[in-house]
Amino acid sequence: MSAEPQLDLALATEVDAPALVEVIRTAFGARRAAGPPPAAMSETEESVARALRDGFGIIARVDGRPAGAVLVGIHVDVDSDSPAAVATWHRVSVHPDFQRHGIATSMIETAEEMAALRGCTYAELGVRMEFPELLAWWTALGYEVLGRGDKLLRVGRELPVAFQVPTGDDMHALGEWIARVVRAGDLIIASGSLGAGKTTFTQGLGAGMGVEGPVVSPTFVLSRVHPAANGGPTLVHVDAYRLGDGAELDDIDLDESAADAVTLVEWGEGLAERLNSDRLMLSIERSGDPDDETRFVFFRGFGERWEHLHRQIEMAAPIGGLPRD
Known part of the structure; x- marks a missing residue:
């Protein structure tokens, strides 16, 4: 062959x-x-x-x-x-x-x-x-x-919104930043190699949303539900790494919680798009140097919900922001 x-x-x-x-x-x-x-x-x-x-x-x-x-x-x-x-x-x-x-x-x-x-x-x-x-x-x-x-x-x-993220702490802070942008009904599909920082970003997102419980990778349970302590939207954290196709994703019944939650699907590219035509695609790429922890993060918006994505993210920026190139 x-x-x-x-x-x-x-x-x-x-x-x-x-x-x-x-x-x-x-x-x-x-x-x-x-x-x-x-x-x-x-x-x-x-x-x-x-x-x-x-x-x-x-x-x-x-x-x-x-x-x-x-x-x-x-x-x-x-x-x-x-x-x-x-x-x-x-x-x-x-x-x-x-x-x-x-x-x-x-x-x-x-x-x-x-x-x-x-x-x-x-x-x-x-x-x-x-x-x-x-x-x-x-x-x-x-x-x-x-x-x-x-x-x-x-x-x-x-174009995508791009961030240069030097450290894990900065990735966590970026998640907190995006928590200021999301609302109930949003779908985020995250892609990136193993260890790229998808879960670290999600932990920051959860912290910014004020959700309960530790946010950890749901690899073996497929999904975890984190209610917000402040009455805000729930965070539904899904790991699609072990799923073979979109039909297996349907078995999790994400539709039941989608309207009241922010749903983030790790490893969901090519599988989770069917959940919502309005979606925020997140990709995390490593630098070419194995000794460099810098990550390059890109957000792409699809659908009416994510029109003018640059403006939405800029308006929610914390004081000082993050390094951007």
Whole structure:
């Protein structure tokens, strides 16, 4: 049996410019003909290197072979009510040999996180009208049409809220911060590797909500219910690590308590989304250095409840806040 192909995503450097040009030209050249040739076909190693210096880029490799590219520009939107940094995606492309394997989605998720860590709050790009399938793809990722030009639709979405969290105490404090934001009926789905800090965050969330009893990982009992001593919403803490599918999650009967509780599901990505179309996705990532305890935390909001997520979290910020990049 052959090994699964290995996908690696990395911040691109100028050394990667030749590989990025190869992917961009090959991918755009393989598109069906529509209108004038795309400007992407004119990219050179020099133009790509310049784009990387002015912003940043993502390169995807499959088993070491260049497979995908994204170039990212950053500018400040001075026309908004409160000037904010905006990321613009350019040359989003996947080599034809590697298309339809989720590489583009993975690249955009990574680019969104990297842009958020650089202080960007919004992302946008232009989509050619001749390719409605591309618009459908971006819409599925949560992007909305912002404007219409002669040949391009301008689409965009709010980026994740990003935190750089140096210590476990800071992770606990971040949970207390988010406790100021949540309310009864909310669903939080937490992802991250073993030991990343999901339970530490939940302990902070519980402390901020004023719940009773120690908040510990419910691995062997699947879920724990923590009533609030102050009459606030209950915290329902679920560990889906050992669950095989969403049907097993249904057996816990979370629907019965959902309206009156804040439900947090660890290891719930891909399983718990069915519980509520309005949900707050929490992902925790380690730094690349095994000796560094720093975590990078990202919040993504889905549904009407979590519109303007940046504003909701900023308005609840404690004095001093936490380190953010």
